[in-house]
Amino acid sequence: MPSRGRCALPPLLRYPTVDELAARAAALAVRGSGDVRLRRVGVSRAGSPLWLLSVGRGARQALVVAGPHANEPVGGATVLRLAERVLADPRFTVGADATWNLLLCLDPDGLRRNEGWLSGPYSLGRYFRHFFRPGFLEQPEWLPDGAAAAALPETRTLLRLQDELKPTFQCSLHGVDVGGAFVELTRDLPGLSRRVAHAAARLGIPRELGPYDSLYWPRLGPAVYRIPPPRPRDLAAAITEAAVESTWYHPHRYGTVTAVVEAPMWGVAAVEDDSPPADRDAALRAVSSALRHDAQLLERILARVRPHLAGAPDAARLLAPVDDYLLVCPGLAAAWDPATADPARPLPSLSTAHLTALRIAGRRIAVRTAGLLHQLVTGAGHDPTGALPELDGLIDAWCADYQEGCGARWIPVARQAEYQARVVFAAFELAGRHAAEPAGARSGESDWGTQPVVPMHRE
Secondary structure (H helix, E strand, C coil): CCCCCCCCCCCCCCCCCHHHHHHHHHHHHHHCHHHEEEEEEEECCCCCEEEEEEECCCCEEEEEECCCCCCCCHHHHHHHHHHHHHHHCHHHCCCCCEEEEEECCCCHHHHHHCHHHHCCCCCHHHHHHHCCCCCHHHCCCECCCCHHHCCCHHHHHHHHHHHHHCCCEEEEEEEEEEECEEEEECCCCCCHHHHHHHHHHHHCCCECCCCHHHCCCCEEECCEEECCCCCCCCHHHHHHHCCCCECCCHHHHHCCEEEEEEEEEEECHHHHCCCCCCCHHHHHHHHHHHHHHHHHHHHHHHHHHHHHCCCCCCHHHHHHHHHHHHHHHHHHHHHHCCCCCCCCCCCCCCCHHHHHHHHHHHHHHHHHHHHHHHHHHHHHCCCCCCHHHHHHHHHHHHHHHHHHHCCCEECCHHHHHHHHHHHHHHHHHHHHHHHHCCCCCCCCCCCCCCCCCCCCCCC
């Protein structure tokens, strides 16, 4: 039997900070002797080290990337859980002839900017008032000008790792602030949707059956979607559709299958409702109208405060995502409105889950923008336009709509990380099975994606 207590660390009951991730990984490397190596593989724009924790010495390389989006810290908790579990059970290393390479955080600079809410208490208002996510061109997974022209040091580090390891399996760990769990794949892994459903049901996490991200993407199974091959698009389409050149597809040349695993912070039960809506067009008109109204309101506030932001700390970095969000609003509102939708690109058949996801997505753009504007005005040290009380009122009202109108409920960090770890193991095992076995030779189901090896801690 594997030694399940070996190298175990105290449980994480909240999201780890950048420094806590490094300290915990270093402790695992010391306790794990030669089975665990921790090395610096690069540095961020601000000079923070990018750490890679490797466990096992098998030929099959798995690369797991945490923290690609600054406001999605669940991946840090998940990679620590993965490391402990892989150390505790040799099925994941010796038994699979595998090495697990865990990149602790791809955007440590961005994660540090979220430390105002990271340690809790966890409330929607606290989260959005301290929320930070850089503009699209500063997000390290994207390759808007191709891999050769990658400008960010974090991006170049990840590309070097992919070219060095040539992983058979890559996983990018993401978080959904409000909504449900889903997975996006660069190629099909038959059986994964069943594993996702099992893990989500065991942990009380709703699956998102119609995410806004994958509205036009092929569905491989409930809550599992196929990422389309990258193609040239304008900036607005790149921001909203993610079907552009990225580090998800860069290692495709090596036969790598990439899984993007999304875990929700606040779950909404209705994102799992696959029933037909009572009045699809009325719901779409309401979502589009709300997005237009909210965007116009925020544009007016931005126009008032922008002239007074010259002295605000990092005003340019905070304004970049504000401008990105407001850039995409008109196009999204038009695409979702039955009266203005492009007939050459009609909306797919929409369930109640889809309409709930669109409602959440429209509100997400608005409340994130309001939160960033709140930080800009606060950082400027003065509010001559009286924007802060107005922004506070909007944030409170929109967070209340998430909780009372959508039924958003907090999911403890331990459950988020446990769900994500189970899906990673399931996808890893299926990727190996479907690469190694001929069609028709696969039978039975492993318990990798369903059975806990290290007990889940309560919060």
